[in-house]
Amino acid sequence: MRLMIVAALTLVCVAPAVAQDFTAAPNYGDVRLAPGFSPDPHLVVVQAGGSIDVDGTLSNCSGFITSAPDLRLFWDGNGSLDLKVSAISNADTTLVISGPNGAWYCDDDGGDGSNPSVTLSSVSGQYDIWVGTFDDGETRSAVLSISELSSF
Known part of the structure; x- marks a missing residue:
């Protein structure tokens, strides 16, 4: 019995921590978009950053975010143009996005300067979007852009 408890505690300690909670209510609400939406780009003013360092929870990700997504996007656009999700800020920002396919x-820095940009294949479903800051856990003003036409 003691061995089973030790084994269970060991498994709990080595399991990856997922601090991003895509089931939480988004900080800045949700939006439903379909191909040809107007205005394009769809812009949302956000406070980028948070206290959670994603570097330890997701591979090939960096930055500090909140637990809840900043925006939840419901996209209805199979077969249409790709979506360009980007952010612009005076701070070094990052993007973390959970797609409908898991x-x-x-x-x-995929956008201009130290701004992030991600191009998503047009797959319908729910996208949870976090705008993070690269350097620290502080929050900074940013604008999140969703477009079929261009990115920042």
């Missing part, structure tokens, strides 16, 4: 997408 995949995670991350970017640090």
Whole structure:
């Protein structure tokens, strides 16, 4: 019995921690978009960053985010143009996105300067989007952009 308890505690300690809670209510609400949406880009002013360092929870991701997503996107666009999700800020920002197929997408400097940008294949479903900050757990003003046409 003692061996089973020790084994169970060991498994709990080595299991990866997933601090991003895609089931939580998003900080800035949700949006439903379909191909040809207007205005394009769809812009949302957010406070980027948070206290959770994603570097230890997701591979190939960096930055500090909140537990809850910043925005939940419901996309109805199979077969249409790709979606470009980007952010712009005076701070070094990052993007973390959970897609409808269970995949995670991350970017640090894929946009202009130190701004992130992710191009998503047009797959319908729920996307949870976090805008993080690269350097610290502080929050910074940012604008999140969702577009079929361009990125920041």
